[in-house]
Amino acid sequence: MADYRAMWEDLGMDLDTHDQLCAVLPDAFGDTYLTQGNRPDNMAFYDFVVSEIHGVRPAELIELQKAGGKVFGTFCVFVPDEVVIACGGAVTGLCGGSQFWVPEGEKVLPSGICPLIKASLGAHFGKTCPYFSVADIYVGETTCDGKKKAYEILGADKETYVMDVPQMKREKDIVAWADEIAAFARKVEEVTGNELTPENLAAAIRTVNEKRRALARVFEARKANPAPISGKDTLLMTQIAFFDDPVRCAEMANKLADELEERVARGEGAAPAGTKRILVTGTPLAIPNWKLHHIIETSSAVVVCEEMCTGTRYFENLVDEGADTLEGQFRALSERYMKNNCACFTPNPGRIADVVRMAKEYQVDGVIDANLKFCTLYDVEKPALADALAEEGIPCLGLETDYADNDAEQLRTRIGAFVEMLGA
Ligand code: SF4
Numbered sequence: 181m182a183d184y185r186a187m188w189e190d191l192g193m194d195l196d197t198h199d200q201l202c203a204v205l206p207d208a209f210g211d212t213y214l215t216q217g218n219r220p221d222n223m224a225f226y227d228f229v230v231s232e233i234h235g236v237r238p239a240e241l242i243e244l245q246k247a248g249g250k251v252f253g254t255f256c257v258f259v260p261d262e263v264v265i266a267c268g269g270a271v272t273g274l275c276g277g278s279q280f281w282v283p284e285g286e287k288v289l290p291s292g293i294c295p296l297i298k299a300s301l302g303a304h305f306g307k308t309c310p311y312f313s314v315a316d317i318y319v320g321e322t323t324c325d326g327k328k329k330a331y332e333i334l335g336a337d338k339e340t341y342v343m344d345v346p347q348m349k350r351e352k353d354i355v356a357w358a359d360e361i362a363a364f365a366r367k368v369e370e371v372t373g374n375e376l377t378p379e380n381l382a383a384a385i386r387t388v389n390e391k392r393r394a395l396a397r398v399f400e401a402r403k404a405n406p407a408p409i410s411g412k413d414t415l416l417m418t419q420i421a422f423f424d425d426p427v428r429c430a431e432m433a434n435k436l437a438d439e440l441e442e443r444v445a446r447g448e449g450a451a452p453a454g455t456k457r458i459l460v461t462g463t464p465l466a467i468p469n470w471k472l473h474h475i476i477e478t479s480s481a482v483v484v485c486e487e488m489c490t491g492t493r494y495f496e497n498l499v500d501e502g503a504d505t506l507e508g509q510f511r512a513l514s515e516r517y518m519k520n521n522c523a524c525f526t527p528n529p530g531r532i533a534d535v536v537r538m539a540k541e542y543q544v545d546g547v548i549d550a551n552l553k554f555c556t557l558y559d560v561e562k563p564a565l566a567d568a569l570a571e572e573g574i575p576c577l578g579l580e581t582d583y584a585d586n587d588a589e590q591l592r593t594r595i596g597a598f599v600e601m602l603g604a
């Protein structure tokens with residue numbers, strides 16, 4: 181990695197602790213990713229991004245700030261990037277996916293909180309993530325109790341704007357979310373100093389839709405048997421999409437999709453034909469959480485789909501591009517975002533229907549439904565999902581894990597037995 185120490189120092193980061201993080205990441209990435217065989221050539225871009233993960237993109241965001249732009253840090257796929265992009269701002273995803281940040285988070289949070297929240301607060305308060313440091317403002321949302329309350333703690337240290345996500349999907353909830361997007365738009369105008377217009381919002385809607393289409397092409401290719409790309413590589417592409425520039429993200433995902441489509445035409449797979457195909461669903465897998473995929477894909481199976489926010493929910497459903505007033509565009513945004521089947525909704529039959537549908541579309545042999553420890557929302561949905569899959573004759577393994585490695589062998593044993601059972 182190039183030398184970014186002066187930049188990190190200017191960002192007020194804790195350089196000594198950050199050095200410890202930088203020291204372990206290359207080995208973790210090398211062991212997990214570079215040991216794979218027959219990777220698509222276009223994964224070279226994503227490998228490069230990881231090698232410079234705390235350098236290149238933060239430097240771009242700082243350049244944007246020097247030109248007067250603002251950076252919005254977000255924690256959930258409900259926050260409409262389109263509004264920020266329309267006003268000349270940049271969005272960066274901030275969910276923490278590493279155990280490295282958890283102990284720092286535990287200093288300000290009770291222990292019975294999911295590791296994603298702990299890691300996110302740990303990255304902020306420990307000053308060891310340039311994306312947290314560079315953000316001008318955080319944007320939270322009321323999706324789960326842990327996050328709601330964590331934003332109060334974050335907000336005491338950096339401005340944090342919280343969007344009120346409805347908990348049901350009635351017409352009045354879609355109206356309420358459109359109103360919430362309108363209120364967020366006023367905040368974005370205030371922070372950026374730029375006016376939101378139907379024209380710049382229409383352009384931003386097209387930009388983000390293009391990104392969604394490109395990511396969808398990569399996933400579409402995974403429906404082929406043999407799968408042309410590993411689950412680990414696709415997960416990396418998705419994780420990077422959360423903080424990359426949206427136009428470049430679409431361009432690189434389209435290049436990857438071109439290559440995958442050629443592989444599919446040749447019948448070439450990342451794993452041998454006959455490898456058991458797994459759909460993973462549950463809580464999001466924030467970068468650099470590759471633990472589950474790595475264990476699955478070193479247990480004679482390949483992950484062909486992620487029904488989760490770091491997966492299909494990030495790109496499924498386009499925003500209708502036909503509206504030409506802000507009011508109409510807020511409604512179109514609301515309709516698209518409210519199709520997300522997060523477990524924060526009650527009831528949430530859409531997620532179960534999605535998993536069953538995708539299990540068929542991606543020709544999977546089994547489903548792994550994994551939630552992070554202390555994530556009540558996804559944990560409670562497990563039995564209903566398992567029952568629905570059983571009715572369709574689709575095997576399902578429910579797991580609970582966190583970011584630490586101490587359950588890795590136990591997970592390997594359970595996943596290995598599950599994959600073996602699929603072959604029986
Ligand atoms: S799982 Fe729910 S709370 Fe988490 S990112 Fe997705 S929509 Fe947001």
Ligand code: SF4
Pocket residue numbers: 294295296297323324325326327463464552554555556557558
């Ligand atoms: S994993 Fe569950 S508990 Fe953690 S932030 Fe997401 S919804 Fe909340």
